[in-house]
Amino acid sequence: MNIILFGPPAAGKGTQAKRLVSERGFVQLSTGDMLRAARSAGTELGQRVAAIMDSGQLVSDAIVIELIEDQLDTHKDAAGFIFDGFPRTVPQAEALDATLAKRDMEVDAVIRLRVDEDALLERVTKRYEEQGREDDNPETFKKRIEAYNAQTAPLLPIYAERKKLVEVDGMGTIESVAGEIDSALDRKKGGATEKPGFFARLFGKS
Ligand code: AMP
Numbered sequence: 001m002n003i004i005l006f007g008p009p010a011a012g013k014g015t016q017a018k019r020l021v022s023e024r025g026f027v028q029l030s031t032g033d034m035l036r037a038a039r040s041a042g043t044e045l046g047q048r049v050a051a052i053m054d055s056g057q058l059v060s061d062a063i064v065i066e067l068i069e070d071q072l073d074t075h076k077d078a079a080g081f082i083f084d085g086f087p088r089t090v091p092q093a094e095a096l097d098a099t100l101a102k103r104d105m106e107v108d109a110v111i112r113l114r115v116d117e118d119a120l121l122e123r124v125t126k127r128y129e130e131q132g133r134e135d136d137n138p139e140t141f142k143k144r145i146e147a148y149n150a151q152t153a154p155l156l157p158i159y160a161e162r163k164k165l166v167e168v169d170g171m172g173t174i175e176s177v178a179g180e181i182d183s184a185l186d187r188k189k190g191g192a193t194e195k196p197g198f199f200a201r202l203f204g205k206s
Contacts, residue, residue, distance in 0.1 A: 001026075001080040002105055003185070004087070004164075006156070007113035008148040009141065010124045011170050012177060016113070017084040019178055027075045030084040031064045034071075054134045056143030058088055058151060065095045072103060080108075088152045109188040110159040111181055113170030117145060 003026070005013040017028040035053060038046035049059045064086055072081070087093040100106050121141065128136035135144060159165040166184040170177055 001108045001185070001189070002083070002100065003080065004083045004107055004110040004159075005085075005113070006110050006152075006159075007115060007170060008117070008120060008152075009144045010120050010127065010136075011113040011115045012174070013084045013113060015174060016111075016177060016181055017082045019174075020082055020181070025079040026082045027071075027078040027080070028082045028084055029068060029071050029086065031067055031086040031088075032084075034067045035059065035064075054140065056135055056140040056147065058147050061089055061091045061095070064088075065092060065099075068096070069099055072099060083107075087155065088148075090155065090158075093155050093158070107159075107164055109166055109185060110164045111184060112156065112165060112167050113177065114167055115170040119171060120145070 003020070005017055007013055014030060014033075017030065020026050021028050035046070035049050039050055039053070040046070045063070049063065052059050068083075068086055075081070083096070087096050096107065121138065124136045124141050125138060127133065128138075128141075134140065156165065166188065168177060168180040168184060172180075
């Protein structure tokens with residue numbers, strides 16, 4: 001089963017993804033974690049994306065798509081993937097469909113963590129104090145929220161139309177959010193889906 005954990009920055013996607021990894025044996029693919037690892041390792045990629053990440057903007061689609069494809073190849077025998085922070089744009093979502101289809105897979109569910117933006121700012125201020133992530137400072141965080149609303153949120157109606165979208169209240173405790181996700185996934189196992197190719201039809205591409 002392949003799941004997208006969807007929601008604005010600091011909605012709790014990473015926490016829930018890690019739980020699903022330990023409880024269900026899925027592989028978490030977080031493009032944010034991969035980019036931060038590249039920066040810590042001082043790779044050429046890490047140096048290239050540093051300023052963009054620190055400004056709260058999105059790095060190019062090509063970069064994150066390549067990271068995801070490498071990981072899909074690395075974990076060929078995974079029980080399933082949890083995409084965390086990817087896709088964040090329409091081209092990324094199209095690329096994900098295409099690359100999964102090549103591997104005889106598809107997106108099975110998109111779990112949206114619904115959160116309140118003011119509460120997020122509080123969460124992130126705390127994380128900034130604890131972890132010192134430059135892009136968590138309040139000014140940059142507002143830019144990240146803007147990027148989410150402008151470039152990522154438009155994916156929601158698309159996945160809703162494909163009957164992939166499941167809405168979960170992300171403002172509860174970690175345990176209550178986990179419980180909602182678990183029941184949503186169990187329901188989804190037998191649920192209706194649209195085949196890949198949907199984006200191609202929607203955007204008139206062949
Ligand atoms: P995150 O930890 O997922 O919020 O990601 C931190 C930063 O990494 C984002 O603000 C972007 O600059 C970059 N990033 C992570 N994932 C993506 C993505 N799928 N597309 C573009 N940029 C990304």
